[in-house]
Amino acid sequence: MAEIKIEKKKPLWPWIVVVLLIAALVYFVFLRDNEASSESSTQIENATGTDTISN
Secondary structure: OOOOOOOOOOOOHHHHHHHHHHHHHHHHHHHHHHHHHHHHHHHHHHHHHHHHHHO
């Protein structure tokens, strides 16, 4: 009689955790950086705007 090898299914949850970690890393690197740079550019625009009015 032939021997049939049965493999157990590998768990899926480690891949879900890896995908969530990568998504969080992408969010903090790209999206959070855009918010900070837009705030700083607004402050620069305000500072230059006040300089032109006082002259």
